[in-house]
Amino acid sequence: NAGVTQTPKFQVLKTGQSMTLQCAQDMNHNSMYWYRQDPGMGLRLIYYSASEGTTDKGEVPNGYNVSRLNKREFSLRLESAAPSQTSVYFCASSEDFSVYSRRANEQFFGPGTRLTVL
Amino acid sequence: EDQVTQSPEALRLQEGESSSLNCSYTVSGLRGLFWYRQDPGKGPEFLFTLYSAGEEKEKERLKATLTKKESFLHITAPKPEDSATYLCAVGNDMRFGAGTRLTVKP
Numbered sequence: 001n002a003g004v005t006q007t008p009k010f011q012v013l014k015t016g017q018s019m020t021l022q023c024a025q026d027m028n029h030n031s032m033y034w035y036r037q038d039p040g041m042g043l044r045l046i047y048y049s050a051s052e053g054t055t056d057k058g059e060v061p062n063g064y065n066v067s068r069l070n071k072r073e074f075s076l077r078l079e080s081a082a083p084s085q086t087s088v089y090f091c092a093s094s095e096d097f098s099v100y101s102r103r104a105n106e107q108f109f110g111p112g113t114r115l116t117v118l
Numbered sequence: 119e120d121q122v123t124q125s126p127e128a129l130r131l132q133e134g135e136s137s138s139l140n141c142s143y144t145v146s147g148l149r150g151l152f153w154y155r156q157d158p159g160k161g162p163e164f165l166f167t168l169y170s171a172g173e174e175k176e177k178e179r180l181k182a183t184l185t186k187k188e189s190f191l192h193i194t195a196p197k198p199e200d201s202a203t204y205l206c207a208v209g210n211d212m213r214f215g216a217g218t219r220l221t222v223k224p
Contacts (some may be wrong), residue, residue, distance in 0.1 A: 024172075027126075035214075040216060041216060042217055043205065043207075043214040044214070048212060058211075059213070086170070090162070092161075101149065103149055104122075104149045104152075104208075105148055105167075106152055106164040107149075107162075107212070109161030109162045110161050111160060111161050112160070112161050
């Protein structure tokens, strides 16, 4: 049971290049998330997928796109990388997230991808 | 807009010296207050969820409490292995605080 896995672990890009960060979970969770973590700013939500087939913007979605490929996989794409996107990116999953639910579930995080944009 | 503020930013303790970390929040209709531990170079690891004011949860040397405006993470007789960054988050929009970096010296 690997939990949440992310690839790659490290990546260096030049300004303007594109790349896709991959995430997979084996816990049969419905909901998946992408965060970025910058020094002094904590984790900020980029996009999330409440269930297979749906995606929604989070706090900082500009410059990113996502795809919920199936129930297990959720990818994050940078179409034209900028230095401001240098960060550590975390993928997470939870059993179920709904804006209509009175209780949210805990999230399980992957090990992160450290991205540098030159 | 929901807000989550953690204090202090950093805390240095001697082994055995108990203390508390604070997480204050402004959110309408709290759907869960979460505490996570994050070690350097790793993803956050879930510790506790609190849903109602007055609720308390305990795990080893850690105890989390919740009021209508804030949550505390109490650390009793900490050990060096408790050194980590502790994050809190509200479940309404998955908003995280900036964290408290705890260092416990032997």
